[in-house]
Amino acid sequence: MGTGALNRRSAMIATAGLLLSCSGFARAHEIVPERGLRFGLTPVFLTSDLELLGRLQAYLQRTMGVPVSLITRRTYQEITALLVSRQLDAAWICGYPFVAHRRDLQLVAVPLWRGKPLYQSYLIVDRDRPAEGLMDLRGDIHAFSDPDSNSGFLVTRAALAEHGLRPDTFFGRTFYTYGHRNVIRAVASGLAASGSVDGYVYDVVAELEPSLTVSTRILHASEPLGFPPIAAPRVPVDAGRLTALTDALLRMGEDPEGRAALRMLRLDGFAAEDVSLFDGIAAKAALVAASG
Amino acid sequence: MRLDPRTWPIAAKVPLAVAVLMMLVGIVLSERVLARLNETQEMHVRDLAQSYLDILSTGITESVLREDTWEVFDAITRAQDLSKGLRATEAIVTNAKGHVIAASNPRQHPVGSLVEVPNGGSPGMQPFRFEAGADVANATRVLAYPGRVVGVIHAAFDTSHLAVERREVLTALIVTNGILTLILAAAGWLLVTRMMAPIRVLSRHLGAAMEGYATPVPEATIARSGDEFRHLFGSYNALVKSMHEREDLARKLFDEQRLGSLGRLASALAHEINNPLGGLFNAMATLKTHGQYAAVRNNALGLLERGLVGIRDVVRTTLAMHRQETSGRSISAKDIADLRLLIVAEARRKSVTVAIRNSVDQDIPLPSTQIRQALLNLLLNAVAAAPPGSEVKLEAARHGDVLVLVVTDRGDGIPATGIDVLTGEDSSPPLRTGGGLGLWTTRRIVDELHGRIEVSQPSQGGTVIRIAVPIEKPIEELPHVA
Numbered sequence: 001m002g003t004g005a006l007n008r009r010s011a012m013i014a015t016a017g018l019l020l021s022c023s024g025f026a027r028a029h030e031i032v033p034e035r036g037l038r039f040g041l042t043p044v045f046l047t048s049d050l051e052l053l054g055r056l057q058a059y060l061q062r063t064m065g066v067p068v069s070l071i072t073r074r075t076y077q078e079i080t081a082l083l084v085s086r087q088l089d090a091a092w093i094c095g096y097p098f099v100a101h102r103r104d105l106q107l108v109a110v111p112l113w114r115g116k117p118l119y120q121s122y123l124i125v126d127r128d129r130p131a132e133g134l135m136d137l138r139g140d141i142h143a144f145s146d147p148d149s150n151s152g153f154l155v156t157r158a159a160l161a162e163h164g165l166r167p168d169t170f171f172g173r174t175f176y177t178y179g180h181r182n183v184i185r186a187v188a189s190g191l192a193a194s195g196s197v198d199g200y201v202y203d204v205v206a207e208l209e210p211s212l213t214v215s216t217r218i219l220h221a222s223e224p225l226g227f228p229p230i231a232a233p234r235v236p237v238d239a240g241r242l243t244a245l246t247d248a249l250l251r252m253g254e255d256p257e258g259r260a261a262l263r264m265l266r267l268d269g270f271a272a273e274d275v276s277l278f279d280g281i282a283a284k285a286a287l288v289a290a291s292g
Numbered sequence: 293m294r295l296d297p298r299t300w301p302i303a304a305k306v307p308l309a310v311a312v313l314m315m316l317v318g319i320v321l322s323e324r325v326l327a328r329l330n331e332t333q334e335m336h337v338r339d340l341a342q343s344y345l346d347i348l349s350t351g352i353t354e355s356v357l358r359e360d361t362w363e364v365f366d367a368i369t370r371a372q373d374l375s376k377g378l379r380a381t382e383a384i385v386t387n388a389k390g391h392v393i394a395a396s397n398p399r400q401h402p403v404g405s406l407v408e409v410p411n412g413g414s415p416g417m418q419p420f421r422f423e424a425g426a427d428v429a430n431a432t433r434v435l436a437y438p439g440r441v442v443g444v445i446h447a448a449f450d451t452s453h454l455a456v457e458r459r460e461v462l463t464a465l466i467v468t469n470g471i472l473t474l475i476l477a478a479a480g481w482l483l484v485t486r487m488m489a490p491i492r493v494l495s496r497h498l499g500a501a502m503e504g505y506a507t508p509v510p511e512a513t514i515a516r517s518g519d520e521f522r523h524l525f526g527s528y529n530a531l532v533k534s535m536h537e538r539e540d541l542a543r544k545l546f547d548e549q550r551l552g553s554l555g556r557l558a559s560a561l562a563h564e565i566n567n568p569l570g571g572l573f574n575a576m577a578t579l580k581t582h583g584q585y586a587a588v589r590n591n592a593l594g595l596l597e598r599g600l601v602g603i604r605d606v607v608r609t610t611l612a613m614h615r616q617e618t619s620g621r622s623i624s625a626k627d628i629a630d631l632r633l634l635i636v637a638e639a640r641r642k643s644v645t646v647a648i649r650n651s652v653d654q655d656i657p658l659p660s661t662q663i664r665q666a667l668l669n670l671l672l673n674a675v676a677a678a679p680p681g682s683e684v685k686l687e688a689a690r691h692g693d694v695l696v697l698v699v700t701d702r703g704d705g706i707p708a709t710g711i712d713v714l715t716g717e718d719s720s721p722p723l724r725t726g727g728g729l730g731l732w733t734t735r736r737i738v739d740e741l742h743g744r745i746e747v748s749q750p751s752q753g754g755t756v757i758r759i760a761v762p763i764e765k766p767i768e769e770l771p772h773v774a
Contacts, residue, residue, distance in 0.1 A: 141403050143362070173404055175361040182362060190399035191365050 036067030037241050040083055040091030042076040055261040063248040063255065066241060075178075076148045083233060089241055090232040096150040098231050099282040102275075108230040108242070109249040109270040110277060113200055117273050118224035120199035121151035124187050125219045131194075134159055134220060142171040143183045143192035150281050152180055155222045156196040158284035161291035181205060181212075188215045200227070204266050226277040230270070246272075306484040307477040314476055318469030322462070329461055330424040333454045337422050340378040341431040341449060347371045348383065348445055353435050356385060356393060356443035361403055365394035372396060379450035381428065388441045407446065425459075427452040490521035494528060506532045542736075549733045550665065560637035564606045568599035575599070609633045623660035623695075625652050628688050631664060635671045643680040646671070651689045656763055658695060658741065663761070666737045669730035670699040670757055677703030677755070695761045702754040711747045714757065734759075 037060065053070055060068040071088060073079050076097065083091045084104045098105060110117040125131055134156070144167075145152020153176075160170055167174050175192070177183050180201035186192040199221060206213040230249060236242040252258035253269035262269060297305065348371040355363035368383045384395040386407050395401035422429040433445040493513055500507060508529040514522055575592040582588040609630045628650045639646045667686065674684045682702040689696050711717070713731045716739070738745050743761035750756060 173361075175403075177362040182366070186362065186365070189365070190397075191361065191394060191403065192398075 038069045038071055038088045040071045040079045040088040042079045052264050059257045060248055064244040086233045086237050089237045090245055092230050094150050094228045095226045095278050095281040096154045097148050099278050099285055104234055105231045106234050107275050108232050108246050110229045110273040111227050112268040112271050117227045117271055119227050121155035121222040122197050122199045122202050122218045123220040124197055124216045125194045127215050127217045137194045139172040140193040141173045143186040143195035144176050145180050145183050146178055151198040152196050154284050158287050161287050184212055225280045303484045307481040310480040311473050311477040314473040322465040334422045337429050338420050344375045344378050344380055345433040349433055349435055353437050356435055357437055359393050361394050368396050381450045382448040384446040387443050425455050427455055490517045508532045564637050565603050568602050572596055572599045622655035622657050623663050624655045625650055627660045627664055639675050642675055644675050644678045645683045647683055648686045656695055662737045666734040669734045673730055674699050674701035677701050693763045695763055697759045699757045705749050706755045714745045714747055
């Protein structure tokens with residue numbers, strides 16, 4: 001993903017975006033021996049983004065006092081499978097798989113963005129395109145982020161289902177970019193006429209890499225939905241380690257190293273939230289499931 | 293400058309030839325250099341294009357098989373970033389049917405649109421098109437997996453920098469060759485001008501020699517010249533010197549001839565005077581002895597008078613002949629008649645009669661001394677050649693503005709060398725040919741008077757020499773003519 005000349009800033013954005021929006025297509029990246037805490041990450045960690053990984057790992061190890069392994073896999077599905085089968089102590093996943101595997105998982109913490117544990121899904125199109133809503137995009141080449149992504153797939157899929165439509169018949173052609181930043185690139189370059197993208201990633205990219213988003217515009221923003229959470233198996237692999245992890249995440253904003261990592265992610269901190277935060281996503285998943 | 297190149301000066305022809313040759317060399321060299329440059333550029337672009345296509349095709353074959361639009365697009369973007377030096381301007385990846393999976397410029401080639409599959413597109417075939425000087429090169433790669441065509445990569449590369457390089461090389465070649473041509477042409481001109489300088493000196497001297505008096509090449513000029521021209525100048529100067537010597541000799545000979553003929557005349561004169569002297573002495577003796585007799589005295593005195601008159605006539609003619617006259621004196625009938633007196637003694641000695649038929653009845657404005665000299669020479673030769681008892685004729689007549697003098701004898705005929713000397717065929721000095729000095733002098737006189745000499749030898753024998761001299765009318769006579 002990304003370009004060879006990608007700088008640390010954009011690498012961070014990609015990291016953040018993928019971390020929080022359940023997109024996959026990662027390269028395996030294991031930093032410490034497989035002892036102690038195993039923490040799963042779905043995003044694409046670029047080789048140049050070792051600084052963020054290093055900070056996160058160092059913070060967790062120091063605060064928890066145990067070795068921490070950061071586990072990445074190519075797709076979100078792989079991480080979800082590892083998590084559900086209890087091969088991971090915890091993982092940063094998306095709201096969609098969280099509600100999909102609700103019975104097997106428990107909520108650890110939810111990131112706070114702009115003070116709230118919420119984000120939106122954006123429908124983006126070319127800046128000069130005169131479309132007014134989703135219904136004007138019929139026949140488009142449409143870019144999705146990931147089939148397991150809430151903001152990059154489920155939201156648009158559910159919106160079509162409300163009209164009794166399916167993406168493969170409504171759009172002329174669809175493809176997955178396996179990254180929200182890639183959705184922005186696809187729309188900006190003209191490869192896709194429209195795309196479904198994580199609103200948090202889009203806004204951060206617009207802030208740090210305006211040249212990428214300048215040729216696109218937000219056609220439609222969804223209602224606020226639960227931010228991609230940190231989840232753990234319902235039966236913890238090691239209850240003590242999970243408690244220590246929860247504590248470390250919730251106190252991240254109080255530690256300088258934790259604040260540095262949060263700053264890089266453009267997040268305010270982590271909060272303990274009720275599972276009902278994800279009811280909106282669950283409703284969309286149910287609608288889609290019902291529409292077949 | 294005239295159009296015919298043969299008439300151009302060598303100082304222009306050589307630099308021009310140098311320039312033309314240099315231009316030819318320049319064109320051939322430039323062509324070779326550009327051809328080589330084209331080959332190098334094409335090879336360079338081809339290699340880069342292959343490596344670009346290698347990079348791209350390695351990464352995307354499976355994605356093409358899956359028709360994974362984003363993966364292919366991302367690979368294209370990555371390959372273009374990795375191959376910046378190649379300046380890939382466009383890459384289009386299609387499936388086996390030619391439908392676009394992804395292109396570097398999706399707006400121009402949207403996903404799913406149809407792109408022409410190159411002719412004979414088959415696995416392993418790698419068409420490459422590059423035209424020297426063009427701004428774009430195209431390459432195509434057929435993707436096979438495994439052994440089956442799964443897609444095609446069309447790539448275009450910006451080669452405008454190569455076109456610029458080619459133009460720069462061409463400009464540099466033209467400028468360099470142009471400057472070299474100019475320098476060599478100028479050098480050629482300088483060299484030829486320097487080399488031709490002695491030739492010009494010689495040409496100037498020869499021109500002067502043609503128009504008048506030949507002068508030798510100055511020693512200083514000779515010293516400045518190279519060996520070859522020093523030799524040439526030496527030869528020329530020797531020629532000029534010999535010419536001057538010849539002219540001096542000819543002048544001397546002319547004078548000596550005059551003196552020579554004078555000697556012969558003096559001898560004849562002495563003879564003329566000596567002949568009556570005996571009679572005169574006899575008459576004087578008769579007077580001394582028988583002077584008292586009136587009849588004898590009168591008879592003796594008559595003899596004396598006739599004898600003295602004869603001597604006086606001879607002396608007078610000789611004086612008139614050799615008096616230093618101005619050339620302005622006209623020739624008269626008497627001048628021609630007097631020739632008989634000058635030739636008669638020689639004629640009598642050879643028993644030849646001299647007949648003079650003179651139809652000139654008034655003065656003719658031609659120098660009498662020179663004409664009489666010429667005629668005397670011819671008459672003396674005619675008398676010498678004529679057999680005893682024959683007749684030598686002199687005819688003088690005026691035909692309009694030409695004085696015609698004809699000397700005829702019945703001798704054995706004048707030798708060919710004599711004819712050449714008279715008619716000017718042989719212009720060498722008299723001593724070299726050994727011919728008669730008299731003939732040569734006559735020719736010289738007639739030449740000076742702008743006349744013409746014709747020699748004919750009638751079938752009955754003898755020689756006829758005809759002199760025609762144009763009569764220049766004195767200025768004071770012009771009104772009468774008008």
